[in-house]
Amino acid sequence: MHPPSALRPRLLALSVLVALLLVALSSRLWYLQVLAGERYGDLAEGNRVRQVVVEAPRGRILDASGRVVVGNRAAWAVTVKPSLLGDRRREVLGRLARLLGTTRARLEARIADYTGSPLRGIPVAEDVPTGQLFHLTEHADRFPGVAPEVLALREYPAGPAAAHVLGYVGEISPEELKDRRFRGYAPGDIVGKAGVELTYDKWLRGRDGVQDLEVNAAGEVVRALGGRPPAPGRDLQLTLDLNLQVSVERALADGMRAARRLPDRERGGTYPAPAATAVVLDPGDGALLALASLPQYDPRRFVGGISRRDFARYADHPGKPLLHRAVQSAYPPGSTWKPFSALAGLEAGVITPASTYHCPGSFTVGSYTKRDWTPRGHGAVGLTDSLRLSCDVYYYNLGAQLGVAEQAQEARGGKAAEQLQATARRFGFGQRPAIDLPYGAEGTVPTREWRRRFWEQSRKTYCAGSSDLYRELCRGGWRWQGGDNLNLAIGQGDLQVSPLQLAVGYGALANGGTSYRPHVGRAVLDPASGRVVRGVAPRVAGVAEVPAGALAAVGQGLASVPAAGTAAPAFAGFPLHRFPVAGKTGTADLPPQAPFAWFASYAPVGDPKFVVVVMVEQGGHGGESAAPVARAIYQKLFGLPVTPVAGGADRSG
Numbered sequence: 001m002h003p004p005s006a007l008r009p010r011l012l013a014l015s016v017l018v019a020l021l022l023v024a025l026s027s028r029l030w031y032l033q034v035l036a037g038e039r040y041g042d043l044a045e046g047n048r049v050r051q052v053v054v055e056a057p058r059g060r061i062l063d064a065s066g067r068v069v070v071g072n073r074a075a076w077a078v079t080v081k082p083s084l085l086g087d088r089r090r091e092v093l094g095r096l097a098r099l100l101g102t103t104r105a106r107l108e109a110r111i112a113d114y115t116g117s118p119l120r121g122i123p124v125a126e127d128v129p130t131g132q133l134f135h136l137t138e139h140a141d142r143f144p145g146v147a148p149e150v151l152a153l154r155e156y157p158a159g160p161a162a163a164h165v166l167g168y169v170g171e172i173s174p175e176e177l178k179d180r181r182f183r184g185y186a187p188g189d190i191v192g193k194a195g196v197e198l199t200y201d202k203w204l205r206g207r208d209g210v211q212d213l214e215v216n217a218a219g220e221v222v223r224a225l226g227g228r229p230p231a232p233g234r235d236l237q238l239t240l241d242l243n244l245q246v247s248v249e250r251a252l253a254d255g256m257r258a259a260r261r262l263p264d265r266e267r268g269g270t271y272p273a274p275a276a277t278a279v280v281l282d283p284g285d286g287a288l289l290a291l292a293s294l295p296q297y298d299p300r301r302f303v304g305g306i307s308r309r310d311f312a313r314y315a316d317h318p319g320k321p322l323l324h325r326a327v328q329s330a331y332p333p334g335s336t337w338k339p340f341s342a343l344a345g346l347e348a349g350v351i352t353p354a355s356t357y358h359c360p361g362s363f364t365v366g367s368y369t370k371r372d373w374t375p376r377g378h379g380a381v382g383l384t385d386s387l388r389l390s391c392d393v394y395y396y397n398l399g400a401q402l403g404v405a406e407q408a409q410e411a412r413g414g415k416a417a418e419q420l421q422a423t424a425r426r427f428g429f430g431q432r433p434a435i436d437l438p439y440g441a442e443g444t445v446p447t448r449e450w451r452r453r454f455w456e457q458s459r460k461t462y463c464a465g466s467s468d469l470y471r472e473l474c475r476g477g478w479r480w481q482g483g484d485n486l487n488l489a490i491g492q493g494d495l496q497v498s499p500l501q502l503a504v505g506y507g508a509l510a511n512g513g514t515s516y517r518p519h520v521g522r523a524v525l526d527p528a529s530g531r532v533v534r535g536v537a538p539r540v541a542g543v544a545e546v547p548a549g550a551l552a553a554v555g556q557g558l559a560s561v562p563a564a565g566t567a568a569p570a571f572a573g574f575p576l577h578r579f580p581v582a583g584k585t586g587t588a589d590l591p592p593q594a595p596f597a598w599f600a601s602y603a604p605v606g607d608p609k610f611v612v613v614v615m616v617e618q619g620g621h622g623g624e625s626a627a628p629v630a631r632a633i634y635q636k637l638f639g640l641p642v643t644p645v646a647g648g649a650d651r652s653g
Helices: 004-035 037-048 086-100 104-113 130-138 195-199 242-259 308-316 334-348 383-388 392-411 419-426 448-464 468-476 482-489 499-511 548-564 622-637
Strands: 049-054 068-080 122-126 146-155 169-171 190-192 209-215 221-228 235-238 275-281 288-294 357-359 362-365 368-371 379-381 514-516 521-525 532-535 540-543 582-588 596-603 610-617
Touching: 068 086, 068 130, 086 104, 086 122, 086 130, 104 122, 104 308, 122 146, 130 146, 190 195, 242 275, 242 288, 242 610, 242 622, 275 499, 275 622, 334 383, 334 392, 334 419, 334 482, 334 499, 334 548, 334 582, 334 596, 334 622, 357 392, 362 392, 362 482, 368 392, 368 482, 383 548, 392 419, 392 482, 419 482, 448 468, 499 514, 499 548, 499 596, 499 610, 548 582, 582 622, 596 622, 610 622
Parallel strands: none
Antiparallel strands: 049 209, 068 122, 068 146, 169 190, 209 221, 235 521, 275 288, 275 610, 357 379, 362 368, 514 540, 521 532, 582 596, 596 610
16 A cells, blocks of 8 residues: 555646646537537538529520420439449349339440439439339339439420521530630539520520428438529520421422432432521521521430430431531532622623623633533623523623733732622621621632632642642642632632521622621510510621612612523512512532532512522522522512422523
């Protein structure tokens, strides 16, 4: 036994230690309860409350009359998170397949096809009956990683009509998250991918809501505690008329079928006519009343996320249904270009409305001979007849005379005026139209500078070639040749325009020289009240200062084309005395393909309300394939009975 005096220091040390521990514990309790009480209370509340994001519905898309073209619907879906299936994947998917009345292979295919975020459940079935949903809920332990979910899906009451204009939505990609356009967006967000769904995304997109849910220790929902409701996106009203759009698409489809029955006398067989496009525009403000491109895709395939298989079918289809030909493609315009060449000649003083050229059926420059579309020729041809008959030789002479003047300017050390190109630019060609749709084509108006740039880019290819043509191009492919002006004057060679650009140009011909920015959006609307939040006002894109007499002379020639010219067979029986149409046929050559058929026009003459441009790829001549489609469109526009589209007799052009 230790004496009491020996234990006293130890007891004192122990007492001090206990006192210190009590002080530390009291201090910690005081800190937790007083100083940090609010913070840890919030954390504890967080363990009890869960927040669920409630996706906001996108705004609707309406046509010019207020009809719903794109709407929304809520659908119960079954989603799967593969990461939660673990080694029970085969068992769970097999059980789920039996419940849904499908096969495990199809569920696996849906999972494999999914291209969205791995953080979200993958929809494997939509519009699921409530009985199956109840079974999933009641037997959740047998379906780990599987959950019912409400999806906000786009719906299309008019089916695939106007698909290229409308576009589609999908989950935002990593690349898009870096784009300034999508600043503030998060992974998993649904955004517009094409068409007006993309260009008006910030208006159509709503603000997501939040739902607070009380959960127990097992994570089960006890009750809803409220939250912030989602704010739906704004509605978008278009300038397109749905009835007109459907009618235009039907006429295009009929025109393609009719062209496939026409004989291709040069290549044998019939014309393939694999695609077509049409533009209907108001020349007074640039509003697009219809904008069609065939073949087209079905936006319903993209609802809930398109499968890799379906997307591959579209991407690999020879007709390129994802391509919006009216806006995104450019082609040689053929003889539809001649009105602009005529204006260039009138402005330069090379021709007058009364000037004539003799057309023997061909034109020779140097050792090179260019043929007219008819070997018989047209005799003495003035401006009006040059458009009515689509005389190539008239425009070969015009282009050659402009070329002589340009060569003289260069010989004096000056810069060639390039009148054909200058006139084209004043009418908006060679630049992307400022349209509220993505990915528009710029087209090409070839100039001497453009030729040199193209040659520099292609020089290695030319110089590596062994043919005589490549050797010649290697040495002097940068030179602007005399034949270049001739090709440009008749809308051939390197010249390329989009159907939309041609419609804007003809709109300027119709209204006195003013080009308006084309647009498909009319107004952004409040979905509750229908009040206009943001209107789309007409905006002038440019003014071509052309003498009124020159426009009138060209207009007179265009008015004669449907009445007695190359489009007369297509417009036989059409009441031109009541609804006069001014237009121009075009046949663009792109060997070895069959010719591309064009018809560009406006009506009624004197008080133009509509511009109609039709193009049928590899459809033959403009008068026999494109003009009949335009006739059907005008019948719809003027409230006349729409007659079937049939390939007509051709007077070429």
